[in-house]
Amino acid sequence: LVSETRTVPTPHGASHIIDAIHELIKYFQKDSVIAGIGIATAGIVNVEIGEVVGSTGNLPGWEGTPLKKIIESQTMLPVHVENDANASAYGECRQAQLSNKECIIVVTLGTGIGVGIILHGKVFRGAHYAAGECGHLKMSLEHKRLCTCGLWDCWEAYGSGRGLVSTGLELLHNVSPEQSALALKKDTLTTQAIIEAAQGGDIIAKRALHNWHEHVASGLASLAHTFDPDCFLITGGMSQFVDYNLLNELTQDRTLPRIAENLDIRPATLGRVGGMIGAAGIVIDQMAKKIS
Numbered sequence: 001l002v003s004e005t006r007t008v009p010t011p012h013g014a015s016h017i018i019d020a021i022h023e024l025i026k027y028f029q030k031d032s033v034i035a036g037i038g039i040a041t042a043g044i045v046n047v048e049i050g051e052v053v054g055s056t057g058n059l060p061g062w063e064g065t066p067l068k069k070i071i072e073s074q075t076m077l078p079v080h081v082e083n084d085a086n087a088s089a090y091g092e093c094r095q096a097q098l099s100n101k102e103c104i105i106v107v108t109l110g111t112g113i114g115v116g117i118i119l120h121g122k123v124f125r126g127a128h129y130a131a132g133e134c135g136h137l138k139m140s141l142e143h144k145r146l147c148t149c150g151l152w153d154c155w156e157a158y159g160s161g162r163g164l165v166s167t168g169l170e171l172l173h174n175v176s177p178e179q180s181a182l183a184l185k186k187d188t189l190t191t192q193a194i195i196e197a198a199q200g201g202d203i204i205a206k207r208a209l210h211n212w213h214e215h216v217a218s219g220l221a222s223l224a225h226t227f228d229p230d231c232f233l234i235t236g237g238m239s240q241f242v243d244y245n246l247l248n249e250l251t252q253d254r255t256l257p258r259i260a261e262n263l264d265i266r267p268a269t270l271g272r273v274g275g276m277i278g279a280a281g282i283v284i285d286q287m288a289k290k291i292s
């Protein structure tokens with residue numbers, strides 16, 4: 001499905017990113033005839049005009065860039081721009097041949113949490129293209145953890161990799177190095193350190209990892225109650241640390257019986273290439289629809 005991938009560092013500033021995209025397109029055009037271009041990007045995307053309308057702090061100046069218009073005028077090819085979590089969801093759903101299902105929810109567990117919702121094979125984007133911002137579901141009223149978005153106690157402040165580290169640090173409060181070797185790493189604690197310590201039997205790390213599963217399960221239960229999906233597909237850098245039996249069990253415990261008995265949480269299959277396959281898939285499917 002993917003014949004070649006090419007990675008370049010993200011340049012600083014919108015115009016330089018566009019130059020880099022244009023260079024990539026020219027590189028692939030040397031040996032191939034390109035029929036269309038799919039772009040998956042962070043941020044809230046108005047897909048009709050192909051513009052990032054809600055930006056991510058990681059890409060300053062990206063908001064307001066008329067990406068579709070610029071790349072189409074440079075290449076004279078059809079371009080579709082999509083939010084990365086939505087593109088990934090579309091790609092995973094298409095790959096697993098689940099496009100005929102009622103509702104598939106793809107959850108990306110990484111530094112944050114991204115969610116893509118596919119209804120009847122189509123990306124559900126909401127009225128203002130912002131549906132799926134479920135990483136910011138509220139998990140608590142206690143103002144315990146500030147999210148990167150500026151709100152308190154969002155799901156991703158608990159269920160992401162960053163959330164796991166916060167949980168680890170909370171559990172390490174007043175813990176001595178004799179009780180847990182992780183206490184020596186408080187200042188530089190990482191998800192990797194917690195995972196390795198848990199695998200080595202460290203009791204604090206094991207508890208942090210179990211709590212992380214509970215936090216992920218709480219968000220999934222809210223989504224299950226809202227959408228009653230056919231299944232959840234889990235992807236992202238943190239998904240490799242998921243114990244699926246435990247996650248299914250913990251989510252069922254937090255869900256109404258009728259929904260719990262049909263709960264299906266499994267690993268996605270495409271991983272990092274899901275977004276690019278999804279963005280390309282949308283372009284291919286749109287072109288096929290125009291022809292038929």
Ligand SMILES: [Zn+2]
Pocket residue numbers: 135136147148149150151154
């Ligand atoms: Zn948030």
